[in-house]
Amino acid sequence: MTDDAPLLAAVSTHLISAFQQAESRESPYHHWRLGSVFPDAVARGMTDLPFTPPVIDDTRGRRETHNESRRFFDQEAIATLPICHAVAHALQSRAVIDAIESRCNLDLTGTNLRIEYALDTQGFWLERHTDLGVKKFTMLAYMAQDPGHEDWGTDIYRDKESPPERVPAHFNTAMIFVPSNHTWHGFEPRKINGIRRTLIINYVTDEWRNRHELAFPNEPITRA
Template sequence: MSDLAQLDSVKTQLIKSFTQAQQREAPYRHWRLSALFPVAIARSIGQLPFTPPVIDDTGGRRETHNESRRFFDQDAISKFPTCAAVAHALQSDEVISVIESRCAVDLTHTNLRIEYALDTQGFWLEPHTDLGVKKFTLLAYLAEDEGHDDWGTDIYAHKTAPAERVPATFNTAMIFVPSNNTWHGFEPRKINGIRRTLIINFVSPEWRNRHELAFPDEPIAPR
């Protein structure tokens, strides 16, 4: 498949997945998506030559090991066609328009940030909301190891009240627009393999770590 055909297939599938997303109101408004990417693309993400970081206790925060985090940044986009297809599809006017319409969010002047998280035994995340410079959050589940269905995001009615665990079915996702009640995290549990997720955000111009961005000099233009 040519790079252009691959890009078109990713855009088409993303638009279909967003359009058919299931909206839920509890414990806060969020959406569940299925068949997020073409299956070949979803599987090729797992074949990228990235290895899980060797880290001690994260303290429940990803920023405690910033130096070992992986992104679909300019380097990855230039080296790996899968990274390029995913990033360019999410940056496209067609996909941005669907996201804005489906989620009632304005992404003008934001930048795309795609983190590829490879979590192993011992990983956990304390409840947090993403409120601030993150204007949109999508968590895509791409693991296929035994037991991966239980590696989804924990969502909370409030910081200390777990409400539900989102199933981490392969090639599904949850999305939300960060607010003061969008509590989510990852309670400690057994990870028998590698928990693979894409953490996709659109972030405001105040985002400092510009090297993490897919297109640091190309904010989303007004439409």
């Protein structure tokens, strides 16, 4: 047992429970909503991670407009920051993968874990899109605590033209979905009085080009 073992165990237990108890919803498409995603100390500790919001101009509705300023639980963060280490290793573990696969009826074998720590400020918006392609699972965990953060959740849509349905961004909750051609989501322009903190968790195929973004670039998910 290492000093990190109790923290890793706590994060894994919370994640498994959150996936098992996730509320299934069919509108505007099939997705799930999770509560108490991480232990409270871990969730609140994410505010203290040494990542600062990038100073950016208009994103034009796309995160990749400013790829150089994006933050990830990458190999360096995992090696130096206990919270990043625990979260990444928990999401890489067979027990948590089993919980995700069982809840969402999918097979993540051969995919790689990617965790982005998005720090959005006033002026951010995101055009509606579907996450089709190399992303096989998407989880959006809401970690903001600033006043008004409940209104900073993901906007989800029935199709490319329909009005949005807003997911409440209660602290330490999340929504998950299996990307398809109708999983439209985005972030309509609105006031952000503080920092909108979101963990964007994906399992992606081996076609993912930016390998430095991956938590474990040389360790795809296996059945063992």
